Amino acid sequence: MADIAFLLLIFFLVTTTMDTDTGIATLLPPPVEEEPEDTPPVKERNVFTVLINSQNQLLVEGKPMEISELTEAAKEFIVNPTDDENLPEKNTKEVEFFGTVEIGKGIISLQNDRDTEYQTYLMVQNELQRAINELREDKSKSKFGKSYAELEKEEQKAIRTLFPRKISEAEPKNIGGK
């Protein structure tokens, strides 16, 4: 009996892989049949442009930037703490738990080259996501005194309304292409 159990045990020991898959979750935009002719223009100040070239370098709002600085820049753009002229406008909106609040209209626009390395692209996605996650976490701590992950569904939803994940991806360019 023990022999058979041992045999099975060794079989399962050998075949076991215990890694759970992890990754960065995104949502693709639904397919469009034709490009709409006149999309409403988005004001320059409401757009945070992030470009990545084929050499894996960043150009953020017209200026070169290191990836490590991206999170802070994105946070400042989303929050616009000083009501800067060049940073996004705000909408006032009624949100549960928070009452009437101002929500930034900012959109992050991401464009990469076809030769951009996957790791760099993922890192940029990661840093932008981190900016949003940190803002949500801070808000949750100051309002509810708990971490965002521990909140009730309704409370999470309210915070998500305050800091929506608005990342728009343009078709990549092929400038550094082969």
Added chain:
Amino acid sequence: MAKFRKKKSGGQQAINTASLPDIVFMLLFFFMVSTTMKEVDLNVVVKPAQATELVKLEKKELVTFIYVGVPAKKYQALYGSEPRIQLNDQFSTVSDIQSYIAQSRDNMSEANQSKMIVSIKADKECPMGIITDIKQSLRKAAALKLNYSAAELVRDR
């Protein structure tokens, strides 16, 4: 004559092994429950990219994988050394993705079909061009929930 009494045989007594099967069975059940079999053999080399803001893919039955990477050494004579897509067990092209998605959606239960997640496991050095092509055909296939597979990044800051 003095009798030579045999000294008590030195050392310990044998351990009682009666409970050994129980322990083995316990371990056996643990590994049986925690095992996930490897579903596919990778024909492409995937060095996972790294990130920090990770989400766990918990429900395995919702996830469809797309592998992207340079073909393994033994396939390079046939398929070259440019990054390729692997669906299930074979090398594929971008045009195969739509039917692959449709097929794996058919294999899901009806309730799960709308919750389908596609996970792209791409090599960290592969260029974005191929990934963009995949994303475009996923959009056409209406598989919009996407997950860029990545491993945990250990920051040394």
